Amino acid sequence: MTAAARRRAIRPSPERQAAERRGRFAELLCRWHLRLRGWRILASHWRCPSGEIDILARRGRVLAIIEVKSRRDLASAAQSVLPRQRRRIARAASAFLMTRPELAALTIRFDVMLVAPSRPPRHLAGAWRSDE
Numbered sequence: 766m767t768a769a770a771r772r773r774a775i776r777p778s779p780e781r782q783a784a785e786r787r788g789r790f791a792e793l794l795c796r797w798h799l800r801l802r803g804w805r806i807l808a809s810h811w812r813c814p815s816g817e818i819d820i821l822a823r824r825g826r827v828l829a830i831i832e833v834k835s836r837r838d839l840a841s842a843a844q845s846v847l848p849r850q851r852r853r854i855a856r857a858a859s860a861f862l863m864t865r866p867e868l869a870a871l872t873i874r875f876d877v878m879l880v881a882p883s884r885p886p887r888h889l890a891g892a893w894r895s896d897e
Contacts, residue, residue, distance in 0.1 A: 791835035791880040792819055798878070798886045804829070807868075808861070816857030820878075828871040829890070830858045835880040839887055842879040846892070851875070855895040 777785070796806050804822040811818045820831040832854055836842035854875065862869045877892040 787835055788833070791886075792833045794880060795831070795833050795878040795886045795888075796820060798888070799831075802888075807865075811857070811861060813857055813860040815860055816853035818854060818857050818861060821861065823868070823871065826871050827874055828868055829874050829876045830854060830861075831876045831878055832892075833878045833880065833886075837881065839879045839881045839884065842881060843877070843889070846877055851893050851895075858895070 792809060796809060799806065799820070799822050802824075804824045806820060806822050807828075808821040809819065811821060818830055819833040820829075822829045822831060832846055832850070834842040834845050836845060858873065858875075862873075873895070874891050875893050875895060877889045879887040879889065
C-alpha cells in the first residue's frame with residue numbers, strides 16, 4: 766500500500782468530518798451556555814481508555830458529567846443517548862474521579878445537553894443515574 770493510499774484509508778469521510786465539526790461547535794455552545802449560568806468548566810472532551818466525557822462542569826457542590834447531543838431536532842437528540850453509551854460515560858466518570866480524588870466528595874450528576882439548529886442548548890439535569 767502506498768503512503769497516499771494509507772492517508773486516504775485513515776482520513777475520515779467528508780460527511781464524518783462535517784459531523785465532527787458540528788459536534789465540536791455544539792460542545793462550544795454548551796460550554797458558553799453553562800458558563801453564563803454559573804458553571805465552571807473543569808474539562809471538555811476528556812478521554813480515557815474506557816470512554817469519553819464531553820463536558821465536566823462544577824457549580825457549588827455539584828459535579829455534572831455532561832453528554833452533548835446535536836441533531837436536527839431536540840426529540841431525536843434526546844433519544845440518541847443509548848444505555849450502552851450511558852454505561853461507557855459512567856465508566857469514564859469513575860476514571861476521571863480517580864485522577865481527581867478531591868472531586869469525589871461532590872454530588873455527581875449525569876446530564877445531557879441537547880442542541881438543534883436555531884435553538885439555544887437545552888440542559889437536562891439528572892438525565893440518568895449511573896446505577897441504571
